[in-house]
Amino acid sequence: MDTPFPFGFPAPTAFYLVLFVVTLIVHVVLMNYVLAGTAVLAVSGLRGGLARPNPLAGILGDWLPFALSGAITAAIAPLLFVQILYRQPFYTANLLLFNRWMAMLPVLIVGFYLLYVLKAPRFEGRWPRTAAALGAAVCFLFAAWSWTENSLLTLAGDQWAGFYQAERIVHWEPALLPRLGMWIFGALPTMALVCLLQIANSNRGNRNLETRYGPDAVTGTVRLLAWLALAGLAAAVACGLIYAAVGDLAVRSALTGPLGRWYLLLGLVGAAAQFALWWGLVRDPTPRRLAPLTLATLATIAGMTVFREAVRLHALDLQASLQPYFDQHAVAAGRGGFVAFLVFAALNVGLASLCVWIVRTGRRQQVSN
Amino acid sequence: MDPTQFPYYPINDFGPVMKGLAIGGLGIFHVFLAQFAIGGGLLLCLFQWLAMTGREPAARLFIDGYFKFLVLLSFVTGALTGVGMWFTAIQVSPETIGLMVGEFHWIWAIEWTFFAVEVIAGYAFYRYGHDLRDAARLQLLAIYSLAAWFSLFWINGILAWQLTPGDWAVDGGVWSGFFNPSFWPSLLFRTAASMAIAGLVACVVINAMGSLDYAMRRRLIHRAAWLMAPMVAMPVFGAWFLAVIPDDSRSWATGGSIAMTMFLTAAVGASVLIGGYALVGLLRQRLYINGATATLLVVLAFVASAGGEFVREGVRKPYTVRGALYSNSITPELVATFREVGSVTHDPYPLRDADAYPTDQLRLGRLVYRRQCSVCHSVSGANGLTHLTGSWTTDQMRFNISHLQHTKPFMPPFAGTPAELEALVQWIAWENAARPADWTDSDTSALDARLRELLADAGTRPGDFERHRAEQP
Numbered sequence: 001m002d003t004p005f006p007f008g009f010p011a012p013t014a015f016y017l018v019l020f021v022v023t024l025i026v027h028v029v030l031m032n033y034v035l036a037g038t039a040v041l042a043v044s045g046l047r048g049g050l051a052r053p054n055p056l057a058g059i060l061g062d063w064l065p066f067a068l069s070g071a072i073t074a075a076i077a078p079l080l081f082v083q084i085l086y087r088q089p090f091y092t093a094n095l096l097l098f099n100r101w102m103a104m105l106p107v108l109i110v111g112f113y114l115l116y117v118l119k120a121p122r123f124e125g126r127w128p129r130t131a132a133a134l135g136a137a138v139c140f141l142f143a144a145w146s147w148t149e150n151s152l153l154t155l156a157g158d159q160w161a162g163f164y165q166a167e168r169i170v171h172w173e174p175a176l177l178p179r180l181g182m183w184i185f186g187a188l189p190t191m192a193l194v195c196l197l198q199i200a201n202s203n204r205g206n207r208n209l210e211t212r213y214g215p216d217a218v219t220g221t222v223r224l225l226a227w228l229a230l231a232g233l234a235a236a237v238a239c240g241l242i243y244a245a246v247g248d249l250a251v252r253s254a255l256t257g258p259l260g261r262w263y264l265l266l267g268l269v270g271a272a273a274q275f276a277l278w279w280g281l282v283r284d285p286t287p288r289r290l291a292p293l294t295l296a297t298l299a300t301i302a303g304m305t306v307f308r309e310a311v312r313l314h315a316l317d318l319q320a321s322l323q324p325y326f327d328q329h330a331v332a333a334g335r336g337g338f339v340a341f342l343v344f345a346a347l348n349v350g351l352a353s354l355c356v357w358i359v360r361t362g363r364r365q366q367v368s369n
Numbered sequence: 370m371d372p373t374q375f376p377y378y379p380i381n382d383f384g385p386v387m388k389g390l391a392i393g394g395l396g397i398f399h400v401f402l403a404q405f406a407i408g409g410g411l412l413l414c415l416f417q418w419l420a421m422t423g424r425e426p427a428a429r430l431f432i433d434g435y436f437k438f439l440v441l442l443s444f445v446t447g448a449l450t451g452v453g454m455w456f457t458a459i460q461v462s463p464e465t466i467g468l469m470v471g472e473f474h475w476i477w478a479i480e481w482t483f484f485a486v487e488v489i490a491g492y493a494f495y496r497y498g499h500d501l502r503d504a505a506r507l508q509l510l511a512i513y514s515l516a517a518w519f520s521l522f523w524i525n526g527i528l529a530w531q532l533t534p535g536d537w538a539v540d541g542g543v544w545s546g547f548f549n550p551s552f553w554p555s556l557l558f559r560t561a562a563s564m565a566i567a568g569l570v571a572c573v574v575i576n577a578m579g580s581l582d583y584a585m586r587r588r589l590i591h592r593a594a595w596l597m598a599p600m601v602a603m604p605v606f607g608a609w610f611l612a613v614i615p616d617d618s619r620s621w622a623t624g625g626s627i628a629m630t631m632f633l634t635a636a637v638g639a640s641v642l643i644g645g646y647a648l649v650g651l652l653r654q655r656l657y658i659n660g661a662t663a664t665l666l667v668v669l670a671f672v673a674s675a676g677g678e679f680v681r682e683g684v685r686k687p688y689t690v691r692g693a694l695y696s697n698s699i700t701p702e703l704v705a706t707f708r709e710v711g712s713v714t715h716d717p718y719p720l721r722d723a724d725a726y727p728t729d730q731l732r733l734g735r736l737v738y739r740r741q742c743s744v745c746h747s748v749s750g751a752n753g754l755t756h757l758t759g760s761w762t763t764d765q766m767r768f769n770i771s772h773l774q775h776t777k778p779f780m781p782p783f784a785g786t787p788a789e790l791e792a793l794v795q796w797i798a799w800e801n802a803a804r805p806a807d808w809t810d811s812d813t814s815a816l817d818a819r820l821r822e823l824l825a826d827a828g829t830r831p832g833d834f835e836r837h838r839a840e841q842p
Contacts, residue, residue, distance in 0.1 A: 066492050072448055073488050076481050079455065083470045088376050091463035095379045098460050105395075105453040112445045164379040165719045324374075328471075336543035337475025341482075348482040351512055355486070355493045362505025363497075 001253075001317060004262050005306050010326045012333035016085050017309065023077035025298075025305050029190055030071035032301075035144060036191035037064050038111075038137040039184075040228065041118070045130025055213045055221040059198050061129075064136075065115045072108075084332045086325070089316065092160055093153040099169045100146045111139030141184070148180040155250065155315035174246040181239035186304070188232025189274055192225040193297045200287035222285035229278045233271055250315035260310025267303025270296045372710045375703065378463050379718050380739050385750020388461045388743070393682060395450060395457050397675045401566065402447035404559065404674070406487075407521050408567025409439045410514030412596050416589075417510050421503035425592055427585035432506075433499060435574050440495050444488065462744060464698035465689040472537075473527050476547060480523035487516035521559060529555045532614055532685050538692050554609035561599040561606065562674065565643065568596035569667045576660030587657050597647035603640060615691065617778055618684035626779065629683050636676030639669045686779035687831065695781035695831075697741045704829040707784040712740050726796075730810040734796025737789045741781075748800055755800050766794045767816075771823035774832030782829055787820035788813050 006014035037060045044050055050057055082090055094101055114136040117123050123132065153163070153171040163171065199218060202209045210218050244255060254260035273296035277289055316322060383391065416432050419425035458466040470477065490513035498506055526547040530537065537546030571593035575586050611619050621629040643666055650656040658666075687695050694700055699707065713736040720739075726732045738746075742754065749755045758766060771790055774782040783790060791813050799808055813820075 066496070069444055069448065069488055069492065072452060073481075073485050076452065076484070077478065079452070080470065080474055080477055080481070083467065084474055087463075087467050087471075088378075091459050091467065092378055094456060094459045095381060095463065098381050101456045101460065104456070105449060109446055109449050112449065113441075116441065116445075160379065161717050161719060165721055167721055332471050332474065335472055335475065337473070337479070341475040341478045344479045345482050348486045348516075351486045351516065352489045355490045355509060355512060358505045358508050359493050359497045359501070362501040362508070364500060364502050 001257060001259050001314065003258055005259050005310055005313075008259075010330065012329040013085075013326050015333065016081055016329055020078055020081035020085055021302075021305055021309060023074070023081065025301055027071060027074040027078055028301055028305060029194075030067055030074050032187035032190035033067045033194050034064060034071050035137075035140050035184065036187035036228075036232070037067070037195075038115070038133055038140055040188075040191065041133035042130065042137040045126065045133050048126065050129040050133070051126040053213065055199065055209050055218055056195060056224065057129075058209075058213070059195055059202075061118050063198070065112070065119060068112055068115055084329065086154065086312070086316070087328065089154040089157065092157075093150050096153060096160060096163050097146070097150055097169070097171065100150070104143060104146060107139045107142055111136045111143075114139070144184060145180055148183065149176060151312075152176060152179070155312060155319075157319045175243055175248070175251065178239045178243035178246065182236050182243055182304075185232045185235035185239060186300075188236075189229040189278070190297060190301065192229035192232070192278070193293055195225055196222065196281075196287055197290060197294070200290055219285045222287060223282060226278045226281035226285065230275065230282070233274055233278070237271065247311075248315075250311050250318055253314040253318070254307060254310040257310070257314065259313065260307045263303045263306035263310065265303070267300045267307060270299030270301075270303060274300060372703070372706050373715055375715065376464065376467075377716045377718065380743060381460065382721075382739075382743070383747070385747050385753070387745065387747060387751040389682070389745060390751060392454070392457045392461045393679060395453055396682075397671075397678045399447065399450035399454055400678055401671055401674045402443050402450065403521070404563040405566045405570055406439060406443035406447055407514075407517045407560070408563035408565070408596060409435070409443070409570070410510065410517045411564055412567040412571055412593065413439075414507065414510045414514050415596070416592065417503070417507045419592060421507065425588060427581060427589055428592070430580055430585070431571075431575060431578065431589055434578050434580075435571060436495060436498070438570075438574055440491060444491060448488075462689055462696075462698055465694055468690055468694055469527060469531075472546065473530075473543065476523055476527060476543065480520055483516045483519040483523065487513055487520060490516060518560070521563070522556060525556045525559060526552055528681075531688075531690050532618065532681070534691055534693065550613040551610055554606045554613065558603060558606035558610060561603050562670075562677075564596040565600050565647070566667075566670050566674075568593045568647070569643070569663060569670055571596070572658050572663035573660060573667060576658075576663060590658055591651065591655055594647055594651035597644065598652065600640070600644040600647060603644070607637075614684065621684050621686070621779060622680050626683070629680055632676040632679045632683070634676075636673045636680065639673035639676065643669055643673065687774070687781040697744050697781060697784075699741070699781065699784045701829075701831060704782050704784040708786060708824060708829060710786070711789055712785040713737055713789065716740060725804075726799075727806060727808045728810050730792050730813070731796050731799055731808060733789065734792035734794070734799075737785055737793040738796060741784060741793075754797055758797050759801055763794060763798055766797060767791070767820065768823060770794060771820070772827040774830075775827060778832040780832070782827065782831060783824070784829075787817055787824060790820055790824065791816055 002008060006017045009017065041050065041057060041060055041064075044057065114132045117132040118129055118136065123129060149171050152173055152175065153159075156163075156171070156173070159171075199209060199222065244251060247255075255264065274293065277293045277296060280289065281287075313322070316325070413432055413436060416425070416428040416435075420428040420432065455466065490509050494506065494509045494513060498509065501509070526549070529551040530546045530549050533549045533551040534546055535549035536542065537549065539545070572590050575581065575589045575593065578586075581589070611622065617625075622633050624630050646658075646666065651658060685691060685696075689696055689698075692701070699712070713733070716736060720726075720732060720735055723732055726735060738748075738754070745752060746757070747753045758769075761769065767790065769776045770783055770793060773780040785793070791811055795808075795811055799805070
């Protein structure tokens with residue numbers, strides 16, 4: 001705990017920690033897009049924004065089902081590695097909140113289908129789309145709340161027996177809302193960035209949004225995205241400050257200790273850079289400086305994801321020795337199959353790239369919209 | 370293992386429902402959807418080839434409609450129930466899923482990369498397929514189909530390992546466990562089943578498509594029926610599977626356990642009906658099948674899948690991983706230790722309803738039930754203990770429970786102290802007596818010698834046939 005993440009841990013532990021964090025970041029990007037995207041559509045619908053076609057609703061409505069599919073697929077890898085890293089606390093929290101996990105499956109299925117309703121031509125019109133967006137947003141917020149609660153309960157080992165005996169179904173602690181708020185509001189800049197990239201890409205390709213909606217609508221959308229990102233960043237930072245203030249010893253240890261503080265700094269530097277770049281887009285709403293904005297967003301997500309892990313490691317270390325975890329990781333690392341995984345992962349990256357190539361080169365004719 | 374290091378997890382009470390029913394229900398649903406997706410990929414490749422070679426022009430109309438159906442059903446519900454399986458497995462047996470993940474996480478990671486390709490190829494076809502040239506469409510479908518089938522390939526190895534760990538039990542090697550004795554028959558059987566399911570669903574979709582006239586439907590149904598042709602090999606694969614599973618497991622399925630046998634019979638019967646209709650009616654006599662009949666056959670296929678999965682799960686008893694982990698999450702090595710120190714001595718989770726029991730002995734009995742029995746038995750509901758033991762005398766209960774693995778070889782050995790055995794017996798007797806408010810504890814110290822003798826006589830080893838035969842003089 002006295003060196004930056006993941007140094008200082010035994011090699012197998014560091015290995016699985018890195019794999020977990022990297023795969024989680026991929027999931028977080030897609031999850032942020034879905035969570036913030038549905039929330040924005042729901043609010044937009046309530047304010048009358050879905051009554052007529054507009055670029056943001058068009059992009060989100062079109063891509064949200066695929067993004068959710070991607071988010072679920074990307075969730076599998078970190079879900080696999082978390083079971084190796086923190087088996088007992090993870091399973092225990094899941095068992096204690098079993099009502100929630102049994103509800104999660106139908107809730108997510110409903111949310112998923114509502115995204116298809118949002119996209120379907122037969123459900124055009126303000127209220128059907130608003131209702132679908134609102135329903136989907138509620139489903140995904142439920143998932144976010146459950147997951148945050150589960151993560152916090154994982155760290156509350158001293159409360160497990162009492163929680164079980166009292167047949168509680170909700171875990172509450174002061175850090176819950178600010179931590180949840182940090183992730184929910186932090187999703188907005190990610191969604192805004194991905195939408196911005198989609199707009200920039202569409203302007204280069206043959207599905208030009210300016211042709212479809214007019215240049216003013218696209219400019220207005222870019223400015224709206226910039227405001228959403230700025231508002232999300234501000235709210236996330238505010239929630240982060242509250243989280244730091246009400247957080248327990250593990251949070252304070254992660255804030256001050258070398259394990260997480262450099263990553264927190266990375267996250268904050270990324271957030272500051274995002275502020276500057278999004279503010280520039282408010283003043284001049286043309287998609288530009290996309291590479292630095294992407295880097296800044298990824299820095300924020302990576303920094304905060306590692307910081308989140310530092311809090312967990314400090315909490316577990318405060319409860320008991322981490323040695324049993326290290327022993328389990330060493331046993332897992334001794335199992336075969338890693339080389340085969342690398343081979344098939346490379347093969348499948350190739351196949352996925354081939355799919356993209358087939359789509360790019362296999363068109364019958366140029367399609368205009 | 371040091372008993373203080375045993376990973377105690379909170380155990381939830383599902384009331385009158387067997388926990389196995391929860392995971393079984395979701396599992397069957399997921400398997401059916403997953404197999405539909407796998408067979409669907411093969412079917413779409415066939416139809417795309419028929420369309421682009423001019424052999425069946427109407428196939429083109431069918432492909433997009435079927436693929437939309439596949440995406441909406443399989444990509445959404447199928448994918449989520451797959452993730453849901455993990456969470457449900459944690460609810461039922463965290464130790465089992467922990468062992469599976471620990472041993473095979475790289476296999477699972479490989480499977481995940483194939484699933485990711487399946488999603489990418491599938492969505493690429495869904496989104497851009499209508500703009501693509503025929504060759505590009507076929508390429509995308511082939512990648513989708515290949516990835517989907519390889520997902521089955523990898524998961525099948527892990528599932529088959531649970532029943533027939535093969536050389537893994539000796540050398541602990543991942544590949545020894547993965548390519549286990551039931552790997553190939555199980556894979557081939559599931560592949561044939563996937564194709565049959567996809568063919569049947571195609572018949573439903575073809576009938577539901579208003580853009581097709583009768584002649585087109587008739588031709589397409591005949592083409593789709595070709596995917597059911599591999600069903601002729603399913604009896605061979607099934608027999609091969611039965612031949613390689615352990616003797617006692619085969620015994621449950623073939624008469625030893627009437628529930629298992631009936632489920633197997635239902636699965637075989639439903640498969641025979643589907644196969645007979647497909648081979649004789651659809652392929653040989655080229656009959657037409659309407660939407661209602663096709664739907665009925667899909668339901669029959671679901672029944673067959675459900676029966677087969679139930680038998681596959683059931684014949685593993687008393688293990689979740691044969692030879693390594695009992696259904697109640699106690700390892701064979703720990704039984705002897707728990708006989709000395711107790712199975713609930715270090716359990717940190719108290720009873721939720723401790724006040725409901727008039728004595729400490731009954732409270733201990735309830736804890737032992739929760740730890741050792743509740744994963745498969747409810748109190749008075751499904752597979753309820755009061756149903757199973759209602760006619761037993763107290764002394765008979767002492768004997769039967771102490772000799773559990775010999776009384777019924779699909780039960781694990783009792784893993785507790787004499788005091789825990791007696792507490793469990795008393796708690797069951799109290800439940801059988803309709804939970805009276807007044808209850809007198811039995812004198813465990815007076816019974817101690819008798820209980821120890823019973824437990825020693827039963828031994829701590831499992832009651833499977835091979836071991837039992839080997840140990841007989």
